[in-house]
Amino acid sequence: MSENKKNTRRSFLKMGLGAAAIVPVTALGLSNSAFAATDPKAIKWDDEMDVLVIGSGMAGMIAGIRAAETDPSIKVVVADKMSRLGGSSLISGLNMAVVGSDLQEKIGVTDDSWELLLKDIEKEAKGYNHRPLTEVAAKGTLKLYNFLKDHGVQYDMSIGGGTGVKKLGGHSRARCVWPAGGGTEVIKKLQQFCAEKLSNLEIRKKVLLEEILRNDEGRVIGVKVREKYRFNSRPEDLGDNDNPEINKSGKTKYYKVKRGLVMGSGGYNQDRRFRGDEVGTMYNAASTTQPGATAGAIKAMINSGFKPIHMTLFRFAFPIPTEDILWGILVNPRTGERFVDEYSNNDRQTIGMAILEERRAIDGEHTVLIYDQKGADEYHDQQRLHLSLEGKNGTNGTIWKFETLEELAINFDMNIATLKANIEKYNIDMEKDQDAFHKPKSKLKTATSISKAPYYAMQLNPRYNYAQGGALITPEARAIDVVTGDTIPGAFVCGEAAAGTYGYIRLTACSTIDCGTFGMVAGENAAKEQPWS
């Protein structure tokens, strides 16, 4: 190494580790960069647009709309690799935490604040989050609520006993609202708005992003895509679709992106290999996100130097609220035995991992959650309980009702004698508040035993439905280069594809506010970028 370089390095180290003191890597004259630069003149561009949004879920649609509204003279394209638009948003409930809505006012909640919402979110995040990002989401909820209303979305007034607003687990105030018809309502209304009001916005299906192209200054200049791509939902690992050796469909095209690329590409929850590499047991977890939630987009981002964070974090979802699990007992169907404290501080990760571990020991068979009538009566979310009893609560979401434990045991192929013995033991221990798994009697209200018919049971299985991991962004939704630490000009990420707003766990009803607030920011900023060409 030359003498010059050595001295520079020593003085760099002397400056200490404070963020302010770090000399940008580019200033050190190092030539390593995170990406291979593309010479725009060497590309034969097939199409061009001002703003390209990847993903047509809530984040992508809102980003596209805001970009098109911010500057009606620019051309905005929202592209999705799937033939079914809407991403996971289409099939989600999409409830959202909103501070200061008219609905909240009507029920007399006047002391809610973004600071209180932030506190609730950070309690779950356990320090993993980046507060400047979390603040963007916490502060922007009312603006988002009104944005959706202005763009055709109606809210469900039948919930919360007719008030339209509910207090969900982990939230300090009643503040959660539902679009009437869930995510389908949001996506369809936003699509309708675009068709009717935004002539400068075009939505394209079946366009797969393969590569993000940056010039030698590091600015995003365009993308390599495959048009008429056909996602195949048949492989065991849906992530195989991102492997061009396996899924060869589509024709390569180059899009020149003149102002900004917005990645609203969602999570990678359906990619067994990718999520299994992060967390071993996750290879076999279930997911009820859209099948297209594979790692292709995050890989393209990583490949062009976007800094990924929080990749090992994951969030389980159960078909029923986590805080309604404790009323029952979770048993191994082969032994009839319990294996975890069903309360566990309402920690969905602990309960979920315990279930997956137990299933691993019984060839993947499902564990069974059993309630009695007392437990069913204690249910917070009677709306969800009834959905499950009607068989409308998705995969493994059905709750069956039995007049006797004998019928229950037959249904799940369990030995009735061992089941009864284990229930007996549970009841006796809990009476003395000496549960074998330290489940606290004080939390159980009237459901301190499994004894009163009818009985209810379901095959409780955690679903990996939210990927905290993604590209690190700034509060302006700008992507960060993994080597330089600088923002990447022309690059924006929003929604589940980005990372940093949340942490160990994402508080319920908060994915929407992340998608929506950052979608708005990303779209507006992308439209305002100076075109490079």
Next chain:
Amino acid sequence: MKKLLIIAISFFVFSMSWATISETTPEPNWQELAQEYSIKPHHRALKFDCVMCHSESTPDDYEPLETEQCLDCHGSSQKVANRLKFMDANHTNPHNSFHDGLDLDCYECHAEHEPSINLCTRCHEVGNWMSTVK
């Protein structure tokens, strides 16, 4: 004499190039293709062959069908939805469903050369809603 020579030579050149053309474009083995790419019983009953659906010039260039091509025969999304109109009440009509209305592409469920799948069953237990997807 010269005219006759010119005619003779042109005829010779012409017949040579004709022979060359037929050597470089062999006829596809339609029977082999039909076995490898079997079609569904309801299409076979109509004595369909490949070119009924595929318009590209050779089988090597055949692309998967777009929805518009299916609708060349099947009419329109609305017409297809009307056949299961009785399911509209509960929003469980697969061709006019809660999530997708008339927007679903045919190939989300239907395949011709392999078994079809039921998109609804990815998430829902369809039980009494529906039978097999053809």
